[in-house]
Amino acid sequence: xxxxxxxxxxxxKGVVLDITGVLKESGPNGGTAINGSIDAINRLYESxxxxxxxxxxxxxxxxxxxxxxRRLGFTIEEDKVFxxxxxxxxxxxxxxxxxxxxxxxxxxxxxxxxxxxxxxCVVIGDATNEFSYDNLNKAFRCLMEIEQPVLFSxxxxxxxxxxxxxxxxxxxxxxxxxxxxxxxxxxxxxxxLSFFTAVLKxxxxxxxxxxxxxxxxxxxxxxxxxxxxAGVLVRTGKFRSRxxxxxxxxxxxxxxxxxQFVDKLLQHSL
Amino acid sequence: xxxxxxxxxxxxKGVVLDITGVLKESGPNGGTAINGSIDAINRLYESxxxxxxxxxxxxxxxxxxxxxxRRLGFTIEEDKVFxxxxxxxxxxxxxxxxxxxxxxxxxxxxxxxxxxxxxxCVVIGDATNEFSYDNLNKAFRCLMEIEQPVLFSxxxxxxxxxxxxxxxxxxxxxxxxxxxxxxxxxxxxxxxLSFFTAVLKxxxxxxxxxxxxxxxxxxxxxxxxxxxxAGVLVRTGKFRSRxxxxxxxxxxxxxxxxxQFVDKLLQHSL
Numbered sequence: 001x002x003x004x005x006x007x008x009x010x011x012x013k014g015v016v017l018d019i020t021g022v023l024k025e026s027g028p029n030g031g032t033a034i035n036g037s038i039d040a041i042n043r044l045y046e047s048x049x050x051x052x053x054x055x056x057x058x059x060x061x062x063x064x065x066x067x068x069x070r071r072l073g074f075t076i077e078e079d080k081v082f083x084x085x086x087x088x089x090x091x092x093x094x095x096x097x098x099x100x101x102x103x104x105x106x107x108x109x110x111x112x113x114x115x116x117x118x119x120x121c122v123v124i125g126d127a128t129n130e131f132s133y134d135n136l137n138k139a140f141r142c143l144m145e146i147e148q149p150v151l152f153s154x155x156x157x158x159x160x161x162x163x164x165x166x167x168x169x170x171x172x173x174x175x176x177x178x179x180x181x182x183x184x185x186x187x188x189x190x191x192x193l194s195f196f197t198a199v200l201k202x203x204x205x206x207x208x209x210x211x212x213x214x215x216x217x218x219x220x221x222x223x224x225x226x227x228x229x230a231g232v233l234v235r236t237g238k239f240r241s242r243x244x245x246x247x248x249x250x251x252x253x254x255x256x257x258x259x260q261f262v263d264k265l266l267q268h269s270l
Numbered sequence: 271x272x273x274x275x276x277x278x279x280x281x282x283k284g285v286v287l288d289i290t291g292v293l294k295e296s297g298p299n300g301g302t303a304i305n306g307s308i309d310a311i312n313r314l315y316e317s318x319x320x321x322x323x324x325x326x327x328x329x330x331x332x333x334x335x336x337x338x339x340r341r342l343g344f345t346i347e348e349d350k351v352f353x354x355x356x357x358x359x360x361x362x363x364x365x366x367x368x369x370x371x372x373x374x375x376x377x378x379x380x381x382x383x384x385x386x387x388x389x390x391c392v393v394i395g396d397a398t399n400e401f402s403y404d405n406l407n408k409a410f411r412c413l414m415e416i417e418q419p420v421l422f423s424x425x426x427x428x429x430x431x432x433x434x435x436x437x438x439x440x441x442x443x444x445x446x447x448x449x450x451x452x453x454x455x456x457x458x459x460x461x462x463l464s465f466f467t468a469v470l471k472x473x474x475x476x477x478x479x480x481x482x483x484x485x486x487x488x489x490x491x492x493x494x495x496x497x498x499x500a501g502v503l504v505r506t507g508k509f510r511s512r513x514x515x516x517x518x519x520x521x522x523x524x525x526x527x528x529x530q531f532v533d534k535l536l537q538h539s540l
Contacts, residue, residue, distance in 0.1 A: 129402075132402055137436075168407055171449060175448075180429055
């Protein structure tokens with residue numbers, strides 16, 4: 001029987017953790033571990049609580065991401081990591097869809113078992129430099145030629161920080177293709193309900209028994225709260241002080257970092 | 271006293287003509303003249319009617335565009351051509367704005383007199399291959415760094431046909447930057463009211479005394495009608511048969527081409 005804890009006025013049985021901005025800061029060679037996060041994860045393992053990692057990262061394979069985190073010192077298993085690519089591959093299989101891919105080249109191995117001949121849908125991820133005019137035109141024309149066009153977007157983030165600079169995420173390109181083609185994208189990943197639901201189902205906990213910890217006030221906190229989870233904002237990663245007074249999203253708690261979250265969560269065992 | 275004609279139940283004193291898709295089809299080396307259009311323009315000159323050319327073309331300078339049309343056989347003066355770049359340059363001057371430019375390199379000479387140091391706004395045009403991930407990030411970061419960000423989009427078209435293939439226009443990139451930055455773009459060019467107003471003012475005619483001829487059901491016809499002009503759709507250029515039953519826009523008339531429009535317009539002199 002897993003342990004439970006009292007936090008934010010709830011009985012918490014499951015924890016969902018964003019990766020980039022919570023466990024590590026982004027940067028070259030997988031980034032750097034955030035102070036106290038490695039130990040915080042180890043304490044979660046010892047707590048007996050269920051927890052999963054939930055990321056919209058699509059610039060690398062899940063396997064590579066887990067290896068990066070291990071090299072930084074984290075204890076982490078691949079089957080605890082939920083990311084949009086395995087989720088979309090499952091959807092493609094269920095719906096007999098063959099994608100035209102506009103994704104990061106380093107993520108392509110995760111699509112190796114997917115039939116990509118004669119595409120009848122488009123999948124876009126955080127393709128970074130692959131977002132050329134030419135490649136966006138190819139995805140656009142593919143959608144225009146399909147009789148019943150389907151567009152999957154691996155997340156809908158607006159931007160993130162990379163090597164100290166803001167860079168565009170997949171969301172703006174999703175909006176560009178939506179406008180050009182009049183096709184509404186299906187978002188796979190945070191903040192979609194089906195993505196959060198899959199994570200909760202894997203832990204066998206209900207939304208109101210779970211808490212999401214993230215650095216993205218809209219996608220992590222707002223998204224989790226909309227699905228019934230508590231949402232806790234960390235003051236690391238892409239956090240900016242104006243997020244604390246966001247007009248629409250009020251976090252259930254705001255903490256300095258993951259270590260402080262774990263301190264507070266584990267204070268009240270039930 | 272210029273002549274007037276009766277058409278579409280109106281007294282017409284001024285004509286506004288789109289260029290690409292009405293005078294010429296797009297293609298390499300400036301494209302090809304549409305059958306009957308050269309003669310139709312000459313008949314408009316002889317009619318005594320006022321007329322202007324109104325284009326969202328921003329991949330070349332206005333001077334170059336006029337030279338292309340002359341080489342195709344058209345009689346056309348540069349001061350009769352209204353395009354977004356001279357319009358935005360005027361706005362930048364009036365509002366003391368210094369742009370970061372994301373535009374086609376062949377259009378840059380039209381910005382030569384504009385102060386581009388220490389930018390306090392962003393101007394995007396139909397930049398085609400210049401719409402790289404890197405260049406879109408630069409425009410994005412510029413908007414994020416400006417205290418009161420202003421984004422000008424030279425038109426808002428979704429796509430157009432080039433060498434037989436559909437290609438993305440500036441509109442999708444406008445939507446991408448709007449989503450990423452939460453800044454609403456100011457559209458300069460068709461279908462903006464200020465753009466049509468400048469054209470009408472130059473002819474000294476009122477909106478209900480004017481007719482716009484174009485191949486874009488939304489931007490040309492819908493845009494002109496929203497500003498009080500009659501809108502006539504030609505079955506050339508990017509016209510598709512489904513445009514005749516567009517859910518929102520009902521043209522005042524639909525003609526096979528510019529020559530047929532001029533035939534019908536000049537039938538009833540007042």
